[in-house]
Amino acid sequence: MPTVTFLPGFHKADVPRGATILDAAQRAGLHMNVVCGGQGRCGKCVVYVKSGKITFDREKFGNFFTAEELDRGACLACQSLVRNDLRVEVPESSLVQEQKILIEARAAEIPFRPSVRKYYLELNPPSLTDTTPDITRLLEGIETRGGPAANKIYAPLEVLRSVPQLLRQGIWRVTGTVALVPGGYRLIKVEEGNTEGRLYGAAVDLGTTTIVVYLWDLATASVIATASNYNRQIGYGEDILSRVNFARKNGLSRLQRLAAESINQALTEAANNAGIDREDIHEVVVAGNTVMTHLLLCIDPGYMIAEPYVPVVRRMLSTAAGRIGLAVHRNAGVYTFPAVSNFIGGDIIADILACGITEREEISLLIDIGTNFEVVLGNSDWMLSCAGAAGPALEGGEVLFGMRANPGAMEKVRIDGGTLKPTYETINRIRPKGICGSGLIDLLAELIRACVIDRNGHINMGIRHPRVRQGRYFPEFVIAWADETDGERDIVITENDIKNLIMSKAAILGACMTLMDAAGITREDIAAIYFSGAFGNYLNKENAIAVGLIPEVPLDAVKNIGNGAITGANLALISRERRRNLDRIAQQITYIELNAEPSFMDQYTSSCFLPHTDLSLFPGVQRVLDECRIRYGGVE
């Protein structure tokens, strides 16, 4: 078998002839950037072959590279077949990097009442006059300490077996851990002596890309550590669909293991930082989308992606940590958030919990943007939801210089309407490499204000300015000249990039409008718009409205809840009332299938315009753009 050596780290992998370089990279433990899941569409997995022979269609994929790059051996890892031993250089930009991960969560004012509690007991030893069985003695002791009634607590066999020794070794001084589970209480652990102070719980956001863990001291009601890392499943495709497809090809148990390992890695890091034993973690609450939840529980998600698109389960599930390989106490309960549909998963229910939509009468709109987006509209009485594909443009995919929110990404951009000179800020303030989602929205808004593009996103080639030019395939606007950048090429945004961005934003706005129509409300009825997820945190609200990503509402009505999934998971961990409500919230939400909603296509087309075909829906934006046109516009 040929050996592929990856530089600069000298990672090696042996693969069969005909395997892709991407396969080899995955075997070598490198996490390549594969936005499209390895279909040769995104052009992100660029590598340079230094020696050895590959099969790669330079004609077909040539548009991703400059001639000079091709000379240096550039190819796409996912489309290059290994022929013999290779040495391959992997540029940093082709690897998934440490992202600005949001572990900020909204501190919510809610009563602290976790579902798991410890009871330290000083029991009377049995005697000939008191022959109460050990377990009854233990459970009655718990009841006496204010715990649930003894006959309501279920003691599973494996705990029961340890009880007689523990009671006697501990000289009748023991601590029992009791968890509230669906249908009653469960004794999950008995320990010698007083361990009441060692009661921890974990809230987990199991994202498709990122995993975030909050570790709570449930005795003192405080967060003692947080940790995050990438979902290791990412090597099997960045998007959900690629994962499900992999699961269908006998990869389910592998993906289950990777999900558990990814959580364990974050849990271990958090536990180490807090200086606690993972074995003292007695409860884990996991908020993940429907597919991630299925994968973690090793339930086949394969039937979700084909007609008629049914998930296996929607309800909140609980299981013991030991059964799914989580590195906490093996009897610790693991609770997964319920889902509304395949597409509105536990992460969105967590968002809803986090922003408290269901606790108020006024109407809120919640938007979670990633490659897929989810929208929820409603209040304490009703909720509508929908989901769709926004395309990867807002995350930097299918945009020539698009990139994730990694160091070197332009995250804020302004353009002077008179001189067309851009100013920008990059993540970590280093020389720019590309543009991330928030920067792209800024660009779109600034280009239309400067009258460089029209409302259709077409660049006005009548403008005589060095930054406005015809590129190799499309008209383009130069944001940064090569000498300002980290690379050797001018950083540009092309008309094609802009088209992809407009289609992405139109899908989201179209979905919002479809829900608003279904509910019979207008933008004036919306009291708050919540953005969930990393995207919303760095987004310029004014620009998001200017390009028509969201309906026009007063700026202070737009709020970022950051990582709503982890906030929701935290709330469900520390409040038994909130957790009990979850299934009801999920049941209360009506899911609207956009593909089956005839008006969506209309809403989408009218949203494929900056900001929208019906300008009266964006009166503020319209005023600003009219002023801009007077200052910078006019006929060519």
Add this chain to the structure above:
Amino acid sequence: MSEEHNPEQGNRILEVSLGATTAEGGTRERVYTVGGAGTFPFLGAGPAAGHPPRIALEICDDTRTWSPIVLREVGDLAGDTGAWAAAAETTFGADMVRLFFTSTRQRGFDDFASLGTTMEEVIGATKYPLIVEGSTEPGIDSEVYRRIGEAAEGERILLGTAEADRYRSVAASALAYGHALVAQTPIDINLAKQLNILLHETGLPPERIVIDPYTGTLGYGFEYSYSVMERIRSVALQGDADLARPMISSAIDSLNVKEVREADPETADEVAIRWEFYAAFSALVAGAEIVCVRHPGTVALLREALPALQEGSHPQEEAYGDESA
């Protein structure tokens, strides 16, 4: 929707003037106003009825892609664009000529000087307002529309065609030389509205835009075109100012459909005429203010059919007469 719309004081389709008399700086003996309706078409007389619809005969300067059925019918005229245009008004009875500069659609076209010459020839040969269609190639659009626009300066022609991804050259010419323009979008009300907004933002006044919602040929999607025309008229009457423009319709592929191409030579003309007629007639009913056909026989048939539709809607003299007189 009818309750929201009061024809007496309600919303109206904008009026677009086509052609200019000598007094107005042109050379036309007739000028037309299209649009102005405050209700759906052919619902009887009254101020809401608007101006009568117009029938245009389409001709071209390069017949290589033109339907052989039409070429057979017009004979030698096909070789003389001016004579063909004159015949359209006199012999064939069209309200106006729609001249396609099909020469510009040939690969490598660069004979820009011929455009001005032909344009002048057709202007000289005709007396009624003109519709003129230029190139469809962004690379030459700017030069083509400049030449055509310039040659027709003062005549207030209806210049075509602006599309969402290439409208600037047409709009620039229309603005510079005082013409109206055709704004075409592919059978979608939102796209039609978007293009009107884009054109508005180039500075072109709304009363110089005629919407072409694109007409699918009978049997090949005409129903979608009907539906879009009806919707455009409907929302315009409900107050959507961006769509309150007259519409032009040309079921441009009528003579290329299999049924017409493969018709028995004996009856080919009849089939061609019927195919064009039904789409054009239905487009009138759907709300089109200008309908365009290619077979002279279709013009005749439409002429015959229109009075029945118009009964009571438009005074006969306006329907057929000379507005400038």
